[in-house]
Amino acid sequence: MSDEFKNFRCPSGFSSPPCYAAEIAPDYFDPLAVDPEQARDVARWRKAERTRLRNARLALSGAEREVIDETLAGYLRQMLKDRFDGARGLVFSAYWPIKGEPDLRPLMAELHMAGVTVALPLVETRSAPLTFRRWTPETRMARGVWNIPVPPPEAPAVTPHIALAPLVGWTSDRYRLGYGGGYFDRTLAALRPKPFVIGIGFAAAQLATIFPQPHDIPLDLILTEKGVEAT
Numbered sequence: 001m002s003d004e005f006k007n008f009r010c011p012s013g014f015s016s017p018p019c020y021a022a023e024i025a026p027d028y029f030d031p032l033a034v035d036p037e038q039a040r041d042v043a044r045w046r047k048a049e050r051t052r053l054r055n056a057r058l059a060l061s062g063a064e065r066e067v068i069d070e071t072l073a074g075y076l077r078q079m080l081k082d083r084f085d086g087a088r089g090l091v092f093s094a095y096w097p098i099k100g101e102p103d104l105r106p107l108m109a110e111l112h113m114a115g116v117t118v119a120l121p122l123v124e125t126r127s128a129p130l131t132f133r134r135w136t137p138e139t140r141m142a143r144g145v146w147n148i149p150v151p152p153p154e155a156p157a158v159t160p161h162i163a164l165a166p167l168v169g170w171t172s173d174r175y176r177l178g179y180g181g182g183y184f185d186r187t188l189a190a191l192r193p194k195p196f197v198i199g200i201g202f203a204a205a206q207l208a209t210i211f212p213q214p215h216d217i218p219l220d221l222i223l224t225e226k227g228v229e230a231t
């Protein structure tokens with residue numbers, strides 16, 4: 001900073017950037033600007049909720065999990081029939097389950113057999129949108145970021161028409177709490193045309209709010225073992 005500005009003070013006594021902004025455009029208002037203190041509080045709260053919800057779902061028994069997985073697969077199968085005529089010929093992105101997420105791999109194989117192009121999400125560049133590559137039951141999986149099994153680089157890149165978004169937490173207004181990388185939000189902000197996004201999670205992971213921030217994008221539908229929770 002040049003000496004000329006070093007000791008500069010706004011007439012109001014404040015020296016914050018908005019003071020300069022107002023000098024350039026008196027009616028300046030940035031709708032995306034967040035109060036950094038509030039953003040920090042929200043991030044801290046989300047971190048604690050992620051831990052709580054992940055521990056709660058890891059406590060489910062194998063038998064409970066099996067019932068939930070099958071129930072979710074049944075709802076999803078019906079939903080794809082009702083809304084997408086079964087999704088034959090469409091690209092459907094699922095996920096390879098980690099950390100106690102519902103396991104829908106049998107449905108992935110079934111949809112593949114029914115002529116749906118099944119895909120999986122990948123973190124190929126950190127802090128960037130997800131990419132998607134085709135998966136078939138024959139795909140030999142590689143290891144991606146976080147050790148998540150992913151299709152290998154030679155699997156064709158595709159753009160999903162329909163995408164599942166695994167939920168750590170969810171709200172009735174269809175906001176998603178994920179693992180904290182911001183990957184789904186970045187992907188939904190970037191993908192055109194936007195896919196139809198279905199959040200998949202446990203009914204018990206419902207939250208009253210995630211304190212939505214400007215980057216949070218609500219999903220199209222939330223599905224739990226209790227059915228469609230929010231459309």
Ligand SMILES: Nc1nc2c(c(=O)[nH]1)N(C=O)[C@@H](CNc1ccc(C(=O)N[C@@H](CCC(=O)O)C(=O)O)cc1)CN2
Pocket residue numbers: 095096097098101121122123130145146148166178179180181182183184
């Ligand atoms: N099964 C499954 N696959 C998936 C996802 C998912 O939610 N479930 N993803 C859905 O998006 C993507 C992976 N998401 C990721 C999200 C966060 C981090 C990560 O490194 N998290 C940091 C915390 C970041 C922070 O707090 O700012 C960490 O835990 O160290 C990695 C991958 C793609 N594949």
Ligand SMILES: Nc1ncnc2c1ncn2[C@@H]1O[C@H](COP(=O)(O)OP(=O)(O)OP(=O)(O)O)[C@@H](O)[C@H]1O
Pocket residue numbers: 046176177178179180181182183184185186189215216
């Ligand atoms: N569209 C975006 N552009 C740039 N950064 C973003 C975007 N969306 C989210 N982020 C960043 O990602 C961080 C984490 O976001 P958030 O808490 O919503 O993660 P999450 O949705 O739980 O994670 P994930 O989707 O990876 O499971 C945010 O603090 C923000 O800085």
